[in-house]
Amino acid sequence: MARTPDGPPPPPVVQRLRLRFTKRGRLRFTSHRDFQRALERAVRRAGVPVAYSAGFNPHPKISYAGAAPTGAASEAEYLEIALSTKVEPDALRAALDEALPTGLDVVEVVETAGGALADRLVASEWIVELPGVTPEEAATAVVTFLAADRVEVTRLTKNGNRTFDARGAVVRLGVVDTLPDLLVRAGAQVPPPPCAILNLVVRHTTPAVRPDDVLAALRSQALLAPPSPSRMTRLAQGPLDEADGTVADPLTADRNAAGA
Template sequence: MQRVRLRYAKRGPLRFTSHRDFARALERAILRAGVPIAYSQGFTPHPKISYASAAPTGVASEAEYLELGLRERVEPGQLVKALDGSLSPGLDVLEAVEATVPGSLADRITASQWRIELPGVGDDQLATAVAAFVAQSEILVERMTKQGRRTFDTRDAVVHIAAVRSQTRPPGVVETAPCAILDLVVRQVTPSVRPDDVLSGLRVVADLEPSAPHSLRSARATRLAQGTLTPQGEIVDPLEADRDPVVIGER
């Protein structure tokens, strides 16, 4: 059986696609594209698809990963084109590599990098909140989980947090509502710390609130990368070990 690892993106309105909905869409795309997917044994065979750390519903991502088991060999570049052409725009297959190194994708993911746009929040307001966040050794927040309401430390999971100053508008361009940008690297922990948990932490330590009502609920989070976190704070793509040769099909 050939194992192929894919990187895909969730963009635009398709960021609201749940993981279950994406899984159904992928299985239909596999059938439409004629991909020779392998199936498990038993009374209810399932396609051999393994997902790694799927993004929460409502956030965009440029770095989602999965692995397919194929019963016949397929050239990775052809697989990218076939699956990408069978999925809706916004669910985009970006890269495929044949698995050459043992182990699971999940074992190669220990951190994620996020970009969070905050409508109604000014640059200086966010910078002040980030400084207050960094100064703390512990920031407790609450969130409802499948096991009930949990309290956990959001500060410990954050490896890097910074306010990115938005670009200055050119002369003659009308100033619109502020929209600060947060750059964030979070370790994989249990329970997982999500972008909205970090925003809750900023609210706790700095009372961060947007100028427009409910704008913080409209925060736009995009996962830019995920993979293994190095001692230097860099994130190594989980496909890096298998990426020889590299097959990329950006769109």
């Protein structure tokens, strides 16, 4: 006979909220598991009435989507949290932001309008800084890369080396003159010249093509080899406009439903 946990079942979910948060500065080196632990501690510290799963080992009902790789900064990370008691989204944002370390900053909280958040995260826009590379060198490499139909790269995964096409996922790639205002307001500073800055839009695929995969492709296809480590920052992730290659805000539908 199957055992059942003692005691009453956990309270039902009465509200689901979606959060946008950042990974800035030194916190870009936090892994996804590091962030999960930090968030769960912050939830307890802030007294958030998070809902829990049933069973012998209950877990907080928090869903993560499209996490940036370790070492990459981001202005657009997302998660969804289920609550057993309704709260004001702005109050939860302030409480969680206060409980999290500086650099992991909760920017916005909205009540979900339904549907799967992960289904809206179709593409990402990135800024990639290349210290020691001139804009002219980067532009030449970009032209060579974009002219190719396919550029294979190999990445070490937990299941061993995996080879895949990095070119097919790239929607847009170019050299820009300065950092976007969003990053400047967040305190980002460009390294001393020479430093090329790439603007990259990449479609979310399986396996995921990351900015470092595109840099590996630029190295193999166009011999672009930066002498110093690059710095990658995600500007946005969400629905992709196929016509112009822009990435929209995935929380727009939730925001509109809340204001209806």
